[in-house]
Amino acid sequence: MSSSLGPAADIQAQHTDAxxxxxxxxxxxxxxxxxxxxxxxxxxxxxxLITASGVHKGELTRGDFLVADLNGKALExxxxxxxxxxxxxxxxxxxxxxxxxxHVHSVANxxxxxKRDKVLLAGYELQKILPGVVEPSLAIEIPVxxxxxxxxxxxxxxxxxxxxxxxxxAYLIAGHGLYTWGKTVAQARHRVEALExxxxxxxxxxx
Numbered sequence: 001m002s003s004s005l006g007p008a009a010d011i012q013a014q015h016t017d018a019x020x021x022x023x024x025x026x027x028x029x030x031x032x033x034x035x036x037x038x039x040x041x042x043x044x045x046x047x048x049l050i051t052a053s054g055v056h057k058g059e060l061t062r063g064d065f066l067v068a069d070l071n072g073k074a075l076e077x078x079x080x081x082x083x084x085x086x087x088x089x090x091x092x093x094x095x096x097x098x099x100x101x102x103h104v105h106s107v108a109n110x111x112x113x114x115k116r117d118k119v120l121l122a123g124y125e126l127q128k129i130l131p132g133v134v135e136p137s138l139a140i141e142i143p144v145x146x147x148x149x150x151x152x153x154x155x156x157x158x159x160x161x162x163x164x165x166x167x168x169x170a171y172l173i174a175g176h177g178l179y180t181w182g183k184t185v186a187q188a189r190h191r192v193e194a195l196e197x198x199x200x201x202x203x204x205x206x207x
Contacts, residue, residue: 027058105177
């Protein structure tokens, strides 16, 4: 059956449903408690679809997303983006191949980010899922940034680091959570799952 939506609206609905499915999975695994986390998809060159502020990530509907520009301004009257939207826009501006950004708050990534200033991953087969990694014996460094409530300042710090260390697959915010991205929602979701598995292994190894 053909869709009753126009082409652009149909594509947006598909992106929304993909994000809803990813969020439901993450909530089942305890990675997005309550209203924690935020998720977005790039729409063309100057817009993105992103979760609205304050919505429960395990109970999302299509109405819980809004369209914003890549400066983080909501394009729908009366809607409010998450205060962390600037971290999404920074990734989209920095990496033209990034078309989905996912942010989760797991126990493992939260605890590790409070204990370390970076997380080194080596020897895990799942490293192959991350961009540019072909040999699990090579170490991957996941940087940890301080949890600065000034999002503009934090996004500038992330941007400087990314320019100095091109190709990083993700980063952590201390006591806050993981940001990773991909060319599609599915690819970004796979990276979240792989990283969270490795973070949990790292956490268990310190016990």
